[in-house]
Amino acid sequence: MKRRLLLAAGTATLASFSKCSHAQTSAPAPTSPDPGPAGSALGNFAPPRALAPLRAKVDRIIDINVCRRPFRAQGPRIESERRYGKTIVHHYGHGGAGWSLSWGSAQLALPLIRAGGARQIAVIGCGAIGLTTARVAQMNGMKVRIYCKERPPEVASSMATGMWSPDSRICSSEHATPAWTQAWEAMARSSFKTYQSLLGLADQPVEWRDGYLLSDIPFDQPLPDSAHGGDEEPDYPDLIAQLDDIRPKSVLLKPGVHPFRVAHAKRFTQMSFNISSYQRLLMDDFLRAGGEIVHEVFEHPRQFSNLRERTIVNCTGYGARALLGDNSIIPVRGQTARLVPQIEVDYALIYRGHNLFMLPRRDGVLVQAQGEHDFGNEDMRIDRALSVAAVERLASLFA
Ligand SMILES: Cc1cc2nc3c(=O)[nH]c(=O)nc-3n(C[C@H](O)[C@H](O)[C@H](O)COP(=O)(O)OP(=O)(O)OC[C@H]3O[C@@H](n4cnc5c(N)ncnc54)[C@H](O)[C@@H]3O)c2cc1C
Structure with missing residues (x-):
């Protein structure tokens, strides 16, 4: 439509x-x-x-x-590659549904992250996708360091509306194959389930x-x-x-x-999500679980090779367009x-x-x-x- x-x-x-x-x-x-x-x-x-x-x-x-x-006609990019001696898992391009799908999308990225075999990983980006990916990795026993240019409340995710909108500009019709649609549904249901566990908390992150x-x-x-x-x-x-x-x-x-x-x-x-208190909760949980946030700006992906982590999850949202030259965003x-x-x-x-x-x-x-x-x-x-x-x-x- x-x-x-x-x-x-x-x-x-x-x-x-x-x-x-x-x-x-x-x-x-x-x-x-x-x-x-x-x-x-x-x-x-x-x-x-x-x-x-x-x-x-x-x-x-x-x-x-x-x-x-960050809209992609083909939907979010969730795939890994070996480059610069690292396992790089790309996880970006969630259109108008990044907050809504974040938990489920991180679950889809998890096997790719695990396949890198590292217990200590780097996540690039501290928006909706970076923070939830980092939390999911932590909950699965990994130690995570986030590298980012901005952190909340400066990230684009902080400016979102805050509604459950899992299908909002998430892909174009021509790319919605049955397999894609099934993956989307799994993401949406998994995220929805997680959000129900965040109800009734102090500061009302989710209502x-x-x-x-x-x-x-x-x-x-x-x-x-x-x-x-x-x-x-x-x-x-x-x-x-x-x-x-x-x-x-x-x-x-x-x-x-x-x-x-x-x-x-x-x-x-x-x-709906009260984004300011919700992202504060995510940051607090991340730091309490031993996470670390480092200010770092990447001009080219070859700089990933300087990071000490062997597995790098690229959650740079719209930033991936310039960083990787990815004009699909x-x-x-x-x-x-x-x-x-x-x-x-x-x-x-x-x-x-x-x-x-x-x-x-x-x-x-x-x-x-x-x-x-x-x-x-x-x-x-x-x-x-x-x-x-x-x-x-x-x-x-x-x-
Ligand atoms: C007006 C508006 C309303 C929206 N409302 C909703 C809504 O109600 N519900 C919903 O589910 N979604 C909504 N969305 C969509 C949602 O906000 C996005 O899908 C989501 O913010 C994407 O998150 P992200 O983590 O991928 O990107 P970002 O929030 O942009 O995070 C990217 C991170 O990567 C870092 N980064 C980028 N490039 C580099 C680099 N070169 N070096 C170092 N770090 C870098 C940034 O500093 C940042 O930390 C809305 C979007 C807009 C614009």
């Missing part, structure tokens, strides 16, 4: 709301999400609860960030949230052409339906049982703004066809707005007007 169709379709994932699970209009939901599998009947939402009003005001913006999703998918027109009607985005994106496979058994169903709401100024609404329930720009935290706001919002979604996190209310030409766009400059417009659209949803 093309990005423009996704935008039009509207039941977007909170993580990259250009990914929408279509209404009944076009092909099935490509990249995540979610309002979950088609839900129960109208009115199955009793009793309605009062929702805390969101203070969606431009003067409450406390931060705006831009980062790039389940309700959200509301809002629409001006009925969900079974396509949006007008004007709601469509750009044409640059490839087709994405419909993967998320394979996880229906672990996705709460969405519920269509009767008019009047929600406070939003739109004609149509659905409630969904989805897992395509940047997909994403910009998010944060509003002053409102702890009482405990619901997410997606406004179908209006290129908007909001996720309440402990470190602020995250407002994501997609630009028209984010695919292939490596521009890291902040476009404040984009975030201002998104906050104003958000405000328009409340009476």
Whole structure:
């Protein structure tokens, strides 16, 4: 499904709301999400609860960030090679699903790491993929040293939205072979399982949230052409339906049982990550288990030969494009703004066809707005007007 169709379709994932699970209009939901599998009947939402009003005001913006999703049409690169006298395991290119798939992806990389035969390994990169790969290696008896240019909160992973979005820009349709899809499902299920073990902890690294998918027109009607985005994106496979058994169903709401100024609404329930506390937890766990973090910038992979470890796991994300000259990595720009935290706001919002979604996190209310030409766009400059417009659209949803 093309990005423009996704935008039009509207039941977007909170993580990259250009990914929408279509209404009944076009092909099935490509990249995540979610309002979950088609839900129960109208009115199955009793009793309605009062929702805390969101203070969606431009003067409450406390931060705006831009980062790039490392998209590969063929999906993440998880393979090893012998070079410079080392075993190098490449583990990068997780598109808009890096946080979601990280634990399961690390499990896929583990046999390749083990095959190197070393008890002490190096991981290059300290983002979502590097940290979880390092933790999985530690939990399997290895000693790990992370080498990186940036560490949280400077890494790109720190700028992500923080939604469970395992199918978000993870590969293009043409590469989603049955074998690939099976591997993706294994990754997603394994990650999901790990995340359930991180619920209920201090600082709430992982939470389940309700959200509301809002629409001006009925969900079974396509949006007008004007709601469509750009044409640059490839087709994405419909993967998320394979996880229906672990996705709460969405519920269509009767008019009047929600406070939003739109004609149509659905409630969904989805897992989310409080990225700042979650990555702090990962770092703490890593260091407590004897891990070490070393600041090191690699200009060329031949510098790997200087490392004392014989097995090196390359988790450099978008950085692998320059480091390895790997042009299969395509940047997909994403910009998010944060509003002053409102702890009482405990619901997410997606406004179908209006290129908007909001996720309440402990470190602020995250407002994501997609630009028209984010695919292939490596521009890291902040476009404040984009975030201002998104906050104003958000405000328009409340009476
Ligand atoms: C706006 C936006 C929202 C997103 N939302 C979500 C979401 O809600 N859920 C989700 O699952 N995913 C989301 N993603 C996707 C997710 O953020 C990425 O897939 C993930 O961050 C990739 O992690 P990484 O560890 O591979 O890369 P990075 O976080 O970029 O980490 C790379 C590491 O490698 C280091 N490095 C790179 N090059 C070198 C070098 N030459 N020498 C030394 N060190 C180097 C860096 O310093 C860093 O430590 C989102 C992405 C964007 C842009």
